[in-house]
Amino acid sequence: MQKVPEPNAARHHLDPAEEVGIRRMLAAILALFSIAWLAAPCATAYADGYPERTMKIVVPFPAGGPTDVAARLIAQSLSSRIGQSVVVENIAGASGRIGARAVASAHPDGYTLLLGGTNINAIAASLYRDPGFDPINSFAPVAAICADSMALAINPGVPAKTFEELVQYARANPGKLKFGAPPGIYTHIAGEFFKFKTGTDILFVPYKGAAPAITDLLGGHIEMVFNNKSTLLGHFTEGKLRPIAVTSGTRWPELPNIPTMSELGVAGFPNEIIFGLLAPAGTPPALVEKLNRAVNEGLKSAEVRASLAHLGMDAKDGTAEEFAAQLQEQARNWRAVIDATGVKLD
Secondary structure, eight states: OOOOOTOOOTOOOHHHHHHHHHHHHHEEEEEEEHHHHHHHHHHHHHHHHHSSSOOOESSOOOSSSSSHHHHHHHHHHHHHHSSOOOEEEOOOGGGHHHHHHHHTTSSSSSSEEEEEIIIIIIIIIHHBOOSOTTTTTTEEEEEEEEEEEEEEEEEEEESOHHHHHHHHHHHHHHTTTTTEEEESHHHHHHHHHHHHHTTOOOOEEEEEHHHHHHHHHHSSSOOOEEEEEEHEEEEHTTTTEEEEEOOOSSOOOTOOTOOOOTTEEEEEEEEEEEEEEEEEOOOOHHHHHHHHHHHHHHHSHHHHHHHHHHHTTTEOOHHHHHHHHHHHHHHHHHHHHHHHTTTOOO
């Protein structure tokens, strides 16, 4: 009878080098599983212990403007929900780029945040040849906070009460009208886009901030500005400035007789200005999620929403991913506007 081979008789025998290689591979696989198993609870634990000290929100513009007001409102709300102090630091200059660079280069530990949005994360990429940071990839979007819109305002001394009359006057007096804004932000680009769409010659006067531009507009040193609802509404209701048009998708409830740009046939004006919190790129997702929840809890409160409404702003809550998508859309819309005007800054 033929002998049946033992099951292991035909087994391939490993030489010593092969055996050492397999052992090393198995050890590496086990190490990877161990790291993954340990890392998962670590991220959660890090979020659970965060924050342990004072946090900072950098506002890349001077105090008193819409960005600064939004930051201080959300800082107070955030502090009450995370149990730590949240301070606001104004690092102004270079149309917001200095403050934005400071946050982009900060340690991504969730303790340094940027109050950014349309200006820093949507406009800068198209406007500047080298803003000194990547407006999208240098940051981790945390949460949208609010949305604002703009109006075209003129000094009452300008002999025009409607959009059509203003355009006619500007065309009849090339170079006579002046509009003011800090260079490189949406109020500047809106003025240039108005000139492009209406074929008018209007002089741009640069300012360090919105406040001095509005002061000169009230004093008659310049004739027109584009600026935020939160900045202009009080001057409109007091009759100190004359509203001509708004850039929002619908008319302002406070100014029902003032048309939108789209109603006037001036297409292409982005409808809203977005403000939101961003962290340096590389911030752990668990921290971003925790911050997002705290911000959204505040935005759902009647007190915070009423405070924003009083400023002329609309609360805009949502996930970090939704905020990132909004910034991408803003970047596309403003790129079209900037390309049309041909404005580029160094």
